[in-house]
Amino acid sequence: MITPEQRAEYRKHFRNNFTSRLITDRIVVGIVFACVILAIVPLGSILLEIVRNGAPALSIELLTAPPGAVGSDDPGGIGPAIQGTLMLIGMSSLIGVPVGVLGGIFLSEYGNNKYGQMIRFFNDVLAEFPTIVIGLFAFAVIVLTLGYFSIVAGMFALSIIMLPVITRTTEESLKLVPVTYREAGYALGIKRSVVIFKILVTSAKSGLITGIMLSIARVAGETAPLIFTILGNDDFFSGFDQPMDALPLRIYRLANLPYDSATAQAWGGALILILIILTLNVGVRYLFLRKRGGGGRFRITTGR
């Protein structure tokens, strides 16, 4: 903010030094432009390398076969990992979506008080939380209690990671529904819960779907919490009490192996993973964000 004293000072300053001020301005614009270029270069490089190294590795066998023996001539595929990732997404949505949406409804419709503010605050804190800590928590709660690594523990961890994103996007999109919609509903004598379900949620549908898809894109890339929960496995799904594989986890394993065939598979897996995530992200943007501006801060969200 500019005070009157400052204004007088600036005015005096601006009367002089035209050339040097213009040169400084040009230099700053140049530096800022360089910043933008510097940020784009890694993105270009990452996408390029993934396609360049990943595309040759793609095959039906890679997509469907289980991994072969480590370091052997037949590296097999990453079928179980793809199955695991899809199952984890589905299962964690089973918990994350209903709880997240209800939480969002609470914040938007009943949360205009101290308690709501507190929940909102901690929800945002949880959203930025190191996911490795959530993984350790799921390990302590589920794996240590049940005594085995399983997809259930992975589901629990990922649903916690999904929650804050869905809650906040739900809240934001419900708040975008005009108050008159609510009032019209009440005027007709409709109960609040029914107004929320049949009028508000239907009107804010695209915002809700945006939040859900963004949260799925986020958990699809999560690796750290999976180390402590699903552990990793070479076989397809064989029961809820068995360790399971997932794409990011498999990529991590393959990247640590000293064989070229493993590296090639890791790139192939990375290509599939990034296709899933970018499809969700770009799809959401194309379908919903332009129209409604939903998603809020959680447009910026990523698997860790």
Add this chain to the structure above:
Amino acid sequence: METIKLKGGSPVFDKIFKIGCAIAATYVLAIIVLIVVQLTTNSYDVWAQEGISFLTGSDWNAVEGSESYGAAPYIAGTFVTAGIAMLIGVPLSIGIAMFLSELAPKFMRSILSFIVELLAAIPSIIYGLWGLFVFRNYILNWIETPLNNTLGGSVWLFSGTPFGLDIFTASIVLAIMIIPTIAAISREIMIAVPQSQREAAYMLGATKWETFKMAVIPYSKSGLIGAAILGLGRAVGETMAITLLIGNATGASAFPSSLFSPGQTLSSIIANEFPEASNGSLQMAALIGCGLILFAIAISINIVAQILVSKVLKTHQGAVLA
């Protein structure tokens, strides 16, 4: 008619529904409390045995009988990598945000915002993979080796044998990863600065840079600091890319001694050693203890950041609520 269909619902169901929503919202709070409880109880053994030296010691010995754990090198590693990432990432992000909010023509704004957000959508493990097989070679051949050859003998920062998997590489990839977060939030905060502030500066004859300096920066300072701290929070908790790139030293040698020495962070030691630790062992307790330290660091950083960011954006509801 639609209205007739909608007319259902009893007062009792209304109550139940409200309570259900409240429970769902409270779930988040319960999780945070439970995280503290679980991490504390499960790491109790290591605190009981090591006491405060778990925070200050640097031994890391998992051999049975002579077990000893100290997390100091990893705490240091966490802060050093995050600090370097901030040094590189924050100025770049502010630059990008300035370009997006002040300088870029309209058509470029949406494209560039999209690219920055795309950068944010790439998962950590893919940054790690790219860092390990691609970026590492560039860093090693173009930056580390020349710096080490010319300055390695005289400047401790560049001493050691560059290998590419070290604190330097990890920090730079970390910087690339936090740039989208900081840039996107900073941009929203700069957009929230009232246009009249800029117009006042332009009216006085200020150039674009001067306008930015005297109208935008003072108005959005605390929000920008909040955005940077939010980035710090991400950097501190970052796991997979770091685990693949930092070189994974353990014990006293993991203390960051130069940019080109391998290190270890709190999150990477957990990810690395977890598969070797057996349930109920002291090593497991030590790893969960590292998780507890990480939790404490992350939650303090996040709380400060949330307070700073939300203060600035409170009036700016709808687009971005932080």
